[in-house]
Amino acid sequence: MGTADEQSTLxxxxxxxxxxxxxxxxxxxxxxxxFVESIGPGxxxxxxxxxxxxxxxxxLLYSLGVGVxxxxxxxxxxxxxxYWVAHRCPRRxxxxxxxxxxxxxxxxxxxxxxxxxxxxxRGGLLxxxxxxxxxxxxxxxxxxxxxxxxxxxxxxxxxxVVLTLYVSMxxxxxRLIEAARDLGATNRRLFLDVILPSTxxxxxxxxLIVYARIAGAFATPAILGGxxxxxxxxxxxxxxxxxxxxxFAAALSFVFLAVVVVALLGGATIPxxxxxxxxx
Amino acid sequence: xxxxxxxxxxxxxxxxPGTVVALTLLFLYLPILAVGYLSLSPNAQPTVxxxxxxxxWYGAVLTDSRFVRAALTSFGLAVVSAVGxxxxxxxxxxxxxxxxxxxxxxxxxxxxIGLPLFVPTIVVAFGIGVATGVADIxxxxxxxxxGHLFWVLPFTTFLLTxxxxxxxxxxxxxxxxxxxxxxxxxLTITVPxxxxxxxxxxxxxxxxxxxxxxxxxxxxxxxxxxxxxxxxGKVRIGATSFLNAASVLVLLLSxxxxxxxxxxxxxx
Amino acid sequence: xxxxxxxxxxxxxxxERAVDDVxxxxxxxxxxxxxxxxxxxxxxxxxxxxxxxTPDAGVVRVGGEDITDQPARDRPTNMVFxxxxxxxxMTVAENVAYGLKQAGMPAADRTSRVEDTLALVxxxxxxxxxxxxxxxxQQQRVALARALATEPDVLLLDEPLxxxxxxxxxxxxxxxxxxxxxxxxxxxYVTHDQTSAMSMADRIAVMRDGQIRDIGAPDRLYERxxxxxxADFLGDATVLSGTVTEVDSTVTVDTPAGTVRAxxxxxxxxxxxxxxVMIRPExxxxxTGSITGTVIDHAYKGFFEEATVELSSGGQLTVRRGEDSTAxxxxxxSAAVGSDPGAFAVGDSVRLQITEAVLVEA
Numbered sequence: 001m002g003t004a005d006e007q008s009t010l011x012x013x014x015x016x017x018x019x020x021x022x023x024x025x026x027x028x029x030x031x032x033x034x035f036v037e038s039i040g041p042g043x044x045x046x047x048x049x050x051x052x053x054x055x056x057x058x059x060l061l062y063s064l065g066v067g068v069x070x071x072x073x074x075x076x077x078x079x080x081x082x083y084w085v086a087h088r089c090p091r092r093x094x095x096x097x098x099x100x101x102x103x104x105x106x107x108x109x110x111x112x113x114x115x116x117x118x119x120x121x122r123g124g125l126l127x128x129x130x131x132x133x134x135x136x137x138x139x140x141x142x143x144x145x146x147x148x149x150x151x152x153x154x155x156x157x158x159x160x161v162v163l164t165l166y167v168s169m170x171x172x173x174x175r176l177i178e179a180a181r182d183l184g185a186t187n188r189r190l191f192l193d194v195i196l197p198s199t200x201x202x203x204x205x206x207x208l209i210v211y212a213r214i215a216g217a218f219a220t221p222a223i224l225g226g227x228x229x230x231x232x233x234x235x236x237x238x239x240x241x242x243x244x245x246x247x248f249a250a251a252l253s254f255v256f257l258a259v260v261v262v263a264l265l266g267g268a269t270i271p272x273x274x275x276x277x278x279x280x
Numbered sequence: 281x282x283x284x285x286x287x288x289x290x291x292x293x294x295x296x297p298g299t300v301v302a303l304t305l306l307f308l309y310l311p312i313l314a315v316g317y318l319s320l321s322p323n324a325q326p327t328v329x330x331x332x333x334x335x336x337w338y339g340a341v342l343t344d345s346r347f348v349r350a351a352l353t354s355f356g357l358a359v360v361s362a363v364g365x366x367x368x369x370x371x372x373x374x375x376x377x378x379x380x381x382x383x384x385x386x387x388x389x390x391x392x393i394g395l396p397l398f399v400p401t402i403v404v405a406f407g408i409g410v411a412t413g414v415a416d417i418x419x420x421x422x423x424x425x426x427g428h429l430f431w432v433l434p435f436t437t438f439l440l441t442x443x444x445x446x447x448x449x450x451x452x453x454x455x456x457x458x459x460x461x462x463x464x465x466x467l468t469i470t471v472p473x474x475x476x477x478x479x480x481x482x483x484x485x486x487x488x489x490x491x492x493x494x495x496x497x498x499x500x501x502x503x504x505x506x507x508x509x510x511x512x513g514k515v516r517i518g519a520t521s522f523l524n525a526a527s528v529l530v531l532l533l534s535x536x537x538x539x540x541x542x543x544x545x546x547x548x
Numbered sequence: 549x550x551x552x553x554x555x556x557x558x559x560x561x562x563x564e565r566a567v568d569d570v571x572x573x574x575x576x577x578x579x580x581x582x583x584x585x586x587x588x589x590x591x592x593x594x595x596x597x598x599x600x601x602t603p604d605a606g607v608v609r610v611g612g613e614d615i616t617d618q619p620a621r622d623r624p625t626n627m628v629f630x631x632x633x634x635x636x637x638m639t640v641a642e643n644v645a646y647g648l649k650q651a652g653m654p655a656a657d658r659t660s661r662v663e664d665t666l667a668l669v670x671x672x673x674x675x676x677x678x679x680x681x682x683x684x685x686q687q688q689r690v691a692l693a694r695a696l697a698t699e700p701d702v703l704l705l706d707e708p709l710x711x712x713x714x715x716x717x718x719x720x721x722x723x724x725x726x727x728x729x730x731x732x733x734x735x736x737y738v739t740h741d742q743t744s745a746m747s748m749a750d751r752i753a754v755m756r757d758g759q760i761r762d763i764g765a766p767d768r769l770y771e772r773x774x775x776x777x778x779a780d781f782l783g784d785a786t787v788l789s790g791t792v793t794e795v796d797s798t799v800t801v802d803t804p805a806g807t808v809r810a811x812x813x814x815x816x817x818x819x820x821x822x823x824x825v826m827i828r829p830e831x832x833x834x835x836t837g838s839i840t841g842t843v844i845d846h847a848y849k850g851f852f853e854e855a856t857v858e859l860s861s862g863g864q865l866t867v868r869r870g871e872d873s874t875a876x877x878x879x880x881x882s883a884a885v886g887s888d889p890g891a892f893a894v895g896d897s898v899r900l901q902i903t904e905a906v907l908v909e910a
Contacts, residue, residue: 009380016375016385019368019433020392026430027395030335030407037410081304084297097301099542104308106484106538108491110508115311118318118328121519125314128328155311158304209397216444218398218494222516233402240498246410253403264398453600454633458698459621459650468646472637 031257032172038250054237060256063232067215069155071207074161077154078206081162082169087177098166102159113152113223120148120224143224152224153214160213161206168202208267209278212260232256311533319524326521337525347510347526354490354506357421361428361489362482368429369436369481370474376437377444394434401494404430409498424504427495432488436481439545443477476544483541487534549576550612551734552625557596557606560590566592567603568758574702574734579725581737581745584755585781590738591706593755597736598704609703615910621650626695627704630711634679634686640690641666641675647698665697668730669723685716685849689723694845696731703728705737709744721748742782746770752776771828772813773910779826784854786866787908792817799907801825804863810905817907826908829854829868837901841865846892852905853894857900867900868878 038048049055085097104112120126127139142148172195180194218233221268225231232252239249302317318326322334341347372393396404403429404457412423447470455465471478493508500509514523552574559567566589574580582590595601597608599620608616615623626647626840635643648658669689674682679690688708695703708723709717725748728735739745745752746766753763754777762769762778773779776787790803798809799817802860803825810825817823841857852870859865869892885893892898 012379012381013374015371016379016389017377019372019437020389022368022426022429022432023392023395026408026426027392027399027404030404030411033411034403034407045507067329077300077304078290080297080300088297094385099325100305100540101308101424103538106487106491107534108493108508108527108530110493110512110515111315111489111530114511114519114527115315117515117519118314118326118524119311124530125328155307157325158308213397213399218402218404218497219512223512233400236402236406237498240406240409249406250410252407257403260400395746448631448633450629450631452628452635454622454635455631455646456599456620457598457625457627458647458694460646461621464650469635 024099034246034250034253037246038254039247048255050248050251056252059230059232059235060252060259063215063256064259066150066153066231067211070150070157070214071161071211073154074158074210075165075203075207077158078161078165079169079195079199079203082166086166086169086172087174102163104156105159105163109156110219110223112156113220116148116152116155116224117143120151146226146229149221149225149229152220153217156217156220157210157214160210164206164209165199165202168199169223172198205268208264212264215260216256256274315524315531316528319521319528321521321524324521325519326374326524332469337521337527340522341526341529344522346505347507350507350510353504354508357424357428357506358486358489361432362486364425364429365432365436365485365489366440366478366482368433369485370478372433372437373440373444375398376441378449379441390437393437396431397434401431405495405498408495412499422503424496424499428492429490429497431492432485435488436485439481439484440474442475443474447473480541480545483537483544487541489539490537491530491534550574551576551578551610552597552736553607553609554593554597557593557608558604559592559596559601560604564757565598565702570606570755570758570760572753572760572763574736576734577615577732578750579735579737579748581739581749581752581780582755583739583742583745583752589758590740590755594627594704594706594736594738595625597702598625598734599623600746611660611773621639624701625704626700627706628695628708630706630708632691632708634687634690634694636680638679639833640671640679640682643679643690644693644697646694649827651698661697662739665693668696669693669727679909684712685720686868688712688720689873692724692727696727696733699731700733702734702736705735707732709782710739710741717744746782748782754781771904772906773812773826773908774814776824776826779908784829784866786829786864788825788827788863789822790825792819792821792823795819799823801905801907804861805859805865805902806861806906808902810907813906813908815907815909824908824910825905827865827902827905829866831902831904832867833896833903834867834869837899839865839900841898841900843892843894843896843898846894853892855898857898865900 081101085094085101089097115156117124121127122139122141124143124145126142127136130136131139176194176198177190180190185193194279215231216233217231218237219230221229221234236249239246290345317336317389318328318330320328320333321327322332322336323330332431353514375381376390379386408423408427451469452465455469460468490506491508492506493512496504496506496509497512500506507526511523511526511530514526550573554573555571557570558565558566560658568589570589572580572582582593584590592601596603596606599615599618599622603616606616607614610624611697635646638646644662644665645658648661653661653711660776662675663672666675669692671693674686674690679687682690691708705724709720712720721744724735724737729907737745749766752769753761754761754769756777762774769778770782773782773785778785778787779835788803788806789803790801792799793802793807794800795812795817799812800873801808801810801823805827807823808827810823815823839861843855844858846853846855852868854866854868857865857867858905
């Protein structure tokens, strides 16, 4: 823009620098500190060895497994939902519906998790209604176990998946579907040949964003999980609260982080997925 | 018979997707309605169904000194996050969209700002907790503020980036040609045109900060307590009507703010 | 007095010289057009003059003063953009007042100046309107008013009429001319539309591949272009190659269309040299003459017809005929009777005479 170009580059740098410094100060520096802690004073891998010992490996695998399963379920629900909103919903209701479906993202997730306690408890809403309707003889054990934790996870993370998937579902040209139907495609073929390939990058992006958060979640297992549902975040939190030596917890965090990052990078190598991630 | 089957198959997915949508809405809002319903119970420990309707627990929440203190802290943090997060977000958006810096640098900026979305919060929170201990900053408001800004930044930045790209990039040139300097262009052209997005960004940031739990949890050394922390603490102890009332209040606040922001973000 | 002078302006993008040693002047109160095909560098030149881009070499002077190092906001020039770029969040009046505000003019003076300028472009009753609600022509006027309000020494216009339809464009061209005269400001108007330029400008510069090929008044450029490119660019022309047979006050050239006597047009020519001769379609009379040929293509253009004639001696000529020309001779030898001389038909044989030709550089 005219003259004085060097001056403007410096200024641009400063403007860019401020938010970046915050992001680095909070996001990167602590990770470096953590890494240092995990290696310990003697630059050893002792902490890491303990972190990958069978006990903790089990927790790690369990957490990742939960992440994958919940993500899968969220995707399974999000597909018909986003399809309907993008291609079947009358235009004027579309925005309102989308806002309604994604509103929980902005609500307090501690409260949201907690709300299921009242529904799933032995004396809670679900059991009371079911027994009074005669559907079951005795209240079911639905709380503080796999079931409640699983429901809580889906409850919290479904809006993320819906939001991310909606972007690519909206971009799908409905005429492709009409054309396929016209040529005699069944629903199964339609999904596999038309919808899935076109929205796959969006689905993968959604999965990447959500699975790591689920695997590393703290509040949901803490509020809705039972003693058998120990996830990686609980371990790390325990270590932080109780132990003086953070090395082990740090190592654990890094092992977890490494797995997550590898998966993320793996997914991000696909250019279409990168495009979808840019939406965020 | 074959014809009918084929008709059903080819006529489309039928009512399946629509049904799923309805069920999903039910799924998402039933728990909230349940908590709301139970918060009206006159008993400290609500029964199902409730016997009587009472607002006393709302009163109890609003007069509980601990809760009020937490609410004020949360509110203050949220305001700082709203203002700071939006200002930083604007700087970030400007960098990503309009700056003359090479595109690699701009991509890197976007990546760094977007970190909170991809790195599991537990690791970040733990890291901050350890780092503040090691650096002997001590627990206090400053690390919490930084933590909230960090969390809020990707949302404000990307929201503003989306709006920024929509601005005609010749407008600054036209203003320049007529005699405006950079500062004037920013104040008379850029900001007024971005105003709805700036407001939406501030509101979203407010909601996000108000509800932030994990980072604050790790940094809540002495004395700092926020509403999510308070609620979590009480949840661990047990479910009560008090908690239900507090929950409803918190949900209403966030819903109003987020709803307002959504309206601002997309003018009809 | 010179209002604007460009001297040796050069701008390179990568390997490409978008603007190559461009030099021209615009006089006080002159309507000057800079024309050329897309990509010839005219918009880049304009931006260099406006200060929105920095030249690699060369000088820009306004009123004699060197302003090359001044940024756009300090220059006594204002620009009307191709997309107009009106400020959507301000009213028409606020748009027009913007430059005045930046110059620090007090509010009362601003108001009266805005009124005067809006009156000049005949948009007074739209002062409080939202510019995005106006029609294309109305937005043009507002853009013009905004640029004129600060009374710049030179107004730079970047193809502002290119998005308008033909009728509106013709109307706006006349308006631009009127406003330019009333405001007594020098206009530098960039366009690829040569008819627009010819109807509005006092002088025209033709650009190609970053260089200026010819500068002059519209009639001079049309009737006596210096190069073949300029001849082709401004209107239609047939350019024939031929050998010089005689040189005196005119140059006699042996061309595929027969022997032509051409105006030397400042070209040096010697006998036996190969030269290019330009013939405008309207310089060919139909009906009598020594040249014969057959119509191989024709087009009806409204108030004239145009035909491509294959000459008996080889080569082709484009001819035009208005309503008052003499009739063509039909293949069967008959001539049409009555007020309608008869349309050209493919296959008609015609007799032609070239009344005017000039030499041009190849």
